[in-house]
Amino acid sequence: MMMMLPTQFQDHRHVWVYIELEESQVNPVSIELLGEGRKLADKLGAQLAGVVMGPPKGGGGGPALEEAFAYGADLVYLVESQLLTNYRNEPYTKALTDLVTIHKPEILLLGATTLGRDLAGSVATSLKTGLTADCTELNIDSDGSLAATRPTFGGSLLCTIYTLSSRPQMATVRPRVMSMPERQTKPVGRIIRHELTMVEEEIATKVIGFLADNRSDRPDLAKADVVVGCGLGIGAAINLKHVGALARTIGGEMGCTRPLVQKGWASSFRQIGQTGVTIRPKLYIAAGISGAVQHRVGAEGADLIIAINNDPHAPIFDFAHVGVVADAHRLLPALTKAFSRL
């Protein structure tokens, strides 16, 4: 597919990653994207830039800059303004759209988080450019364009999408889909500051409060190193206690399939899959789960998948590393005991 890019796009050169901040901490998805962005920039012979936006930090721009450089950015675009204290769509969209219009990146990547999706949709529409959602693979094609691959039809197929007629080529990527790059000790790179030309009166939205979730009823599955998941094969809600016991014994979080959420056996924060959380633990034990594609796409990034199912033909055995044909009701308590003996 050779296609000459219209000449007005030829000054679009570099790869940008939007660096998402949570209370001035860098969201890990942005670091995963810096790792991915670095590879793309190297293939293009281009530079990698981070975009940091937030309230003024009194000079340095805060730890986000250090992180951006440590994970491979050559330069950082920094927009600091009191108006950027809490995320609000209007000032963030204005700041990012202006930056892109002035500095013309070739590729712009954002995390597919609540913030990232809110921002990416507005920015892409403002710029009248293409945006590919929830990519699982990013590559540079032989003609230099971005090949963005994403699951379709609930993960049963993949499709590769290109943005041909406009720039930048934008894509979002879900947390934990790309692997975490190595941190480097690298001298600080170039910082380019940009002023936000907007006043509070132009912004219709006010954040009037925030109520943090109770940590205990909102597990952070996406960040867990060990996850014990269960599906309808556990039979009844009462059997969740065996799953919980194993998870506690091995220091993991409990996850589940969608039907368990629909039955009200587990909270939706525990649902793994296409319409739930993507996990990337070191160990995933899946008990009584058939392995439907919608579940698989959220779980297959695990380093080691152990599946327990009493049906030797269950599709989960197609992507598990270790399969155990057994009755989960009996094996789970036995496993809890076996691990306790370690």
Place this chain on the structure above:
Amino acid sequence: MHIVVCIKQVPDSTQIRVHPVTNTIMRQGVPTIINPYDLFALEEALRLRDLFALEEARWLRDPSRGKVTVVTMGPPMAAQALRKALTYGADRAVLVTDRRFAGSDTLATSFALSCAIAKIGERFGPPDIIFTGKQTIDGDTAQVGPGIAKCLNIQQLTYIKRVTRIDHLRRSIDVERCLEGGTQFIESKMPCLITMLDGLNTIRRGSIDESLRAARSSILTWGVADLGVRDVDKFGLKGSPTVVKRVFAPAPRAQKSVQLGTANKTVRHVADELVAWISSHQPKLADGPLSKPGA
């Protein structure tokens, strides 16, 4: 109060099958449904309309002013989805259909829908709130809501759990928004676009009256020519910067899984075998996460 709800007709993906040999989607005979997420948006819109009608009836004795208009862009058969929405209690329905809309990506879709909403505004009064679902179950991008808001240049409020207050005089609206770490309380201005979160309400069962009305109602049908846009290259395939180049099946894992546990072993035996396997194959795991169990 005038509320517009965007709904999309989608294949019922619980019934989609992939052809085992050709790896293509077998769409034949797959029933279509209203995108399930859009029903949460529709219900919130109907609830607000009814609440408003009560208020109006009390103050102005005019319960007629709240209206919900549903709109969809799709092939002619998408009229079914609109008809269904009318049976739930929507007041009027608009089908945006034209072959020149085919192949739209989210930018072209947002543009077409925003033109249709602008026209709905001219015909029936400007909307105060536009609702979309959080995302669809087929394209699944969650980009169309923000796209429409930007095309219409109004506020977007994404991932909204509920609308808690509307002040008609000040044209302000309070909403609860779901973030990764908790709930954000936001005050904004109308008109605005809300993408509605799932699971916090249930679509009502329409009354018999509504079913009868739905069967009688006519659905407005608009094509490209009705939207009053000169530059038709902004629609459909031509107006879509993204291009799907390739559709393919995920590669199967090269290695088959290791099978442990056979019928004649006790569970204790199988459990020990599994733990031993982990320790020998993934020593880092046994020394790392698994060696420091939680409380």
